[in-house]
Amino acid sequence: MATLPLTTDSGDDGGHYLDLLANQGWALLPGFLSAELTAGLRWEAMQSNDWKRAGIGLEGATHNTIRRDHTIWMDGKTPAQAQYQGLMEDIRLAVNRAFFAGLFEYESHFAHYPPGAFYRKHVDALRGRGARVLTSVCYLNPNWCAEDGGQLVMYNEQDTDILARIEPNGGDLLLFWSERFPHEVLPARADRYSIAGWFRRNLETANPL
Ligand SMILES: O=C(O)CCC(=O)C(=O)O
Numbered sequence: 031m032a033t034l035p036l037t038t039d040s041g042d043d044g045g046h047y048l049d050l051l052a053n054q055g056w057a058l059l060p061g062f063l064s065a066e067l068t069a070g071l072r073w074e075a076m077q078s079n080d081w082k083r084a085g086i087g088l089e090g091a092t093h094n095t096i097r098r099d100h101t102i103w104m105d106g107k108t109p110a111q112a113q114y115q116g117l118m119e120d121i122r123l124a125v126n127r128a129f130f131a132g133l134f135e136y137e138s139h140f141a142h143y144p145p146g147a148f149y150r151k152h153v154d155a156l157r158g159r160g161a162r163v164l165t166s167v168c169y170l171n172p173n174w175c176a177e178d179g180g181q182l183v184m185y186n187e188q189d190t191d192i193l194a195r196i197e198p199n200g201g202d203l204l205l206f207w208s209e210r211f212p213h214e215v216l217p218a219r220a221d222r223y224s225i226a227g228w229f230r231r232n233l234e235t236a237n238p239l
């Protein structure tokens with residue numbers, strides 16, 4: 031995969047997101063990635079030939095009716111990916127310090143929703159069973175507007191009310207506890223790029239509940 035040189039830093043919001051994770055279970059960090067890192071990651075995603083249709087569940091089966099995004103798992107081997115993963119490592123350590131969360135590792139993939147693509151309502155981890163503890167979604171789209179669709183709709187834990195409709199604005203980072211919030215991606219009307227990632231616990235050593 032080709033790379034772009036990177037010089038500027040990106041960063042968090044001074045720890046405010048930790049309060050939001052404690053109090054409401056999710057946090058949106060606008061402008062988390064610098065414009066330069068956002069552009070570098072988007073460029074890598076757009077020029078890649080490694081896109082695969084996303085699967086569902088452990089067997090990775092593809093279901094047209096549930097999700098229509100395409101993904102590339104990240105390996106951290108380019109400067110942009112390494113910088114991104116460094117930022118996620120800072121979050122992993124901060125969340126572990128704040129919550130004793132036992133976050134052990136991080137996995138992430140680029141996602142591309144071509145026009146018409148969506149991801150129906152789902153939760154990212156089964157309660158008390160999965161390895162995924164904290165979800166991150168980082169958006170890579172410059173100049174996204176409401177008419178482009180593709181909003182992430184977050185529901186409350188009871189799945190009765192909408193908590194937020196999030197525009198996939200470039201550089202913004204969303205964090206939420208993976209088990210708690212059903213969410214869906216509404217059909218995009220423009221090419222929508224993002225990085226979805228999961229901070230995982232170590233199932234080998236974690237005590238089953
Ligand atoms: O792209 C988004 O806004 C969310 C994606 C998502 O829910 C997922 O990949 O599990």
Ligand SMILES: [Fe+2]
Pocket residue numbers: 152153154213
């Ligand atoms: Fe999800």
